[in-house]
Amino acid sequence: MAIESSCDDTSAAVLRNSEVLSNVVATQKVHEAYGGIVPELASRAHQQNIVPVVHQALAIANIDKKQLSAIAFTRGPGLLGSLLVGTSFAKSLALALEIPLIEVHHMQAHILAHFIDEEDSGKPEFPFLALTISGGHTQLVHVRNYLDMEVIGETLDDAVGEAFDKSAKVLGLSYPGGPMIDKYAQKGDPKAFAFPIPKMADLNFSFSGLKTSILYFIQKETAKNPGFVKENLEDICASIQYTIVRILMEKLEKAVRQTGITTVAVGGGVSANSGVRSALEQASLDKGWTCFIPKLEYCTDNAAMIGIVGYLKYLEGNFTDQKSTPLARYSL
Ligand code: KG4
Ligand code: ZN
Numbered sequence: 001m002a003i004e005s006s007c008d009d010t011s012a013a014v015l016r017n018s019e020v021l022s023n024v025v026a027t028q029k030v031h032e033a034y035g036g037i038v039p040e041l042a043s044r045a046h047q048q049n050i051v052p053v054v055h056q057a058l059a060i061a062n063i064d065k066k067q068l069s070a071i072a073f074t075r076g077p078g079l080l081g082s083l084l085v086g087t088s089f090a091k092s093l094a095l096a097l098e099i100p101l102i103e104v105h106h107m108q109a110h111i112l113a114h115f116i117d118e119e120d121s122g123k124p125e126f127p128f129l130a131l132t133i134s135g136g137h138t139q140l141v142h143v144r145n146y147l148d149m150e151v152i153g154e155t156l157d158d159a160v161g162e163a164f165d166k167s168a169k170v171l172g173l174s175y176p177g178g179p180m181i182d183k184y185a186q187k188g189d190p191k192a193f194a195f196p197i198p199k200m201a202d203l204n205f206s207f208s209g210l211k212t213s214i215l216y217f218i219q220k221e222t223a224k225n226p227g228f229v230k231e232n233l234e235d236i237c238a239s240i241q242y243t244i245v246r247i248l249m250e251k252l253e254k255a256v257r258q259t260g261i262t263t264v265a266v267g268g269g270v271s272a273n274s275g276v277r278s279a280l281e282q283a284s285l286d287k288g289w290t291c292f293i294p295k296l297e298y299c300t301d302n303a304a305m306i307g308i309v310g311y312l313k314y315l316e317g318n319f320t321d322q323k324s325t326p327l328a329r330y331s332l
Contacts (some may be wrong), residue, residue, distance in 0.1 A: 001068050001093070003050075004305030005086030006078025006106050007136055010049035013250060013303035014061035014068075019059035023297065024053050035175045036165070037135075038211040043081030049090050057303070067101060070319075072310025076327035078136075083326035091322055096144075100319040106301075107332050110267045110314065111143060113298040113305035124292045125204065125267045129255050133191045133248065133276070134268030134300070135176065138205050140255055141332065142267070146312050146320055151332050152259075153203025153251055159206035160228045161245060161270050163207035168242050169215050181237045182273050188238030193217070197245040200297045203251055203258075210243060216260055245275040249283070256289065265292040270301045273317030 004011040008031055013023040026049040031037045046101070057064055073090030076083055094101035111130040115123055130141040138160045140153035156164065161178055168177020193212055198206045218236075221228040229236065256262055264283075270276060271293050280291040298305055313319075 001054070001070075002072040002104070002303040003044045003054070003090045004074045004109075004301060004303040004306045005050070006074045006076065007082060007087075008045075008299055009301040010039045010046045010048075010053050011150070011301065011303035012057035013307045014063050014141060015304065015307035015311055016058050017117075018050070018115060018308055020277035020304045020307070021063065022057045023302055024057045024060065025302055026053050027298075032175055035169060037079075039079045039081055042079055043085060046082055046085035049083055054089070060277050063095075065097060068097060068143050070094075070100045070102055070314050071097075071312060072102040072104050072306050074106045074109070074306055075324060078326075078328065080326060080328040085327065087324065087326045091324065095232030095322060100314070100323065101324065102310045102313045102318065103320045103324050104306045104313070105330060105332060106306075106321040107137065107139060107141075108147070108149065109305040109309045110134075110137070111149065112116060112308050113147060113263065113267055113294045113302075114265050114292055115146070116294065116298055116304055116308050118295060120222075121294070124263050124283060124290070124294065127259075127261050128215050128265050129259065129261050130265045130267070131248065132268045133160045133242070133270035135159060135165065135178075137268060138207075139332075140203055140251060142259060142261070147316075149332060152255060155203065155205040155207065157206055158211060160205070160207060160248065163211060163244055164270065165276045166211050170218050171233065171236065178270060178273065181241055182275070184234045184237035185241040186238075186274060188234030188236070189218065190238040192235035193239040195239060197243060197246055197250065203255055205251060207244075207247070210247070214240060214318070229256050229278065236280045241273070241275045245279050248276065249279050256287070260289060263290045263292075267294055271299045272296055295308065328329035
């Protein structure tokens with residue numbers, strides 16, 4: 001059994017080797033009214049959700065808890081109060097059942113989600129480049145083997161999902177705004193308005209400049225014409241999305257040039273974005289890249305991906321004990 005509680009999703013999954021028997025996710029709606037995740041509310045909601053979510057995961061898998069052979073949990077990175085709930089629950093369960101306890105790095109799990117057994121999906125071959133893009137992460141990783149990986153680029157400020165969500169907020173769209181920007185963008189002209197792409201020599205990302213330039217642009221145009229956003233929403237969204245996708249693709253292109261690796265595996269909630277998907281398809285056609293995106297259920301935060309890392313560590317006998325503590329910051 002695997003347990004994930006690093007942010008605002010409470011999730012439990014049961015795996016038999018790399019096959020997912022159940023993957024239950026309780027998404028917390030309480031944050032919507034605040035336009036972002038409120039850590040204190042997230043911890044409380046995890047506390048309420050964890051027992052029913054674990055019961056449901058066992059019921060769907062049709063497994064009695066006495067049949068479990070190990071418990072894997074997310075040790076970090078994430079919100080400390082959220083991580084504490086999953087960590088404490090996992091430790092208690094392993095202690096009560098007298099089975100091994102396995103700690104999992106959340107970012108490693110996003111990457112190894114590509115190895116969940118799925119009939120109709122291929123698996124990336126090592127070495128590959130992994131890009132994890134979500135509301136909390138933007139990370140580019142050189143993956144040599146299952147448990148051998150190195151971060152080669154990450155965001156210095158906002159995560160890419162935050163860039164979508166904060167831009168959406170400026171436009172008066174509801175939270176989380178990424179899917180709304182995507183929806184309007186599909187009918188707009190991506191070249192209607194130009195926003196800056198940061199010039200950084202390395203493989204790190206930055207989105208805070210873009211956020212500020214969008215804010216100033218909207219303020220300036222709205223001062224001239226109060227109806228500007230409403231009248232141009234599709235073009236504005238298309239232009240924002242185009243810029244964000246260019247920022248991601250330029251770094252991927254640079255990483256491919258530097259490493260000579262053309263297998264690219266993308267995960268995290270933002271991989272649902274239509275602009276990201278079509279840019280990857282285009283790169284496959286034009287540049288011969290081989291691109292992978294897991295099923296959406298395994299892109300967003302979920303316990304199945306924690307379970308796949310748990311399975312690989314179980315095979316190695318890589319266990320932890322009751323002294324394990326959650327880590328809000330945890331390098332890969
Ligand atoms: O992985 P995820 O569900 O949660 C974490 O952040 O851990 O990712 C959520 C993020 C949000 O910022 C949301 O706006 C963004 O993914 N997102 C999208 C799309 N779907 C979700 N951003 C752009 N286009 C989308 N279609
Ligand atoms: Zn995540």
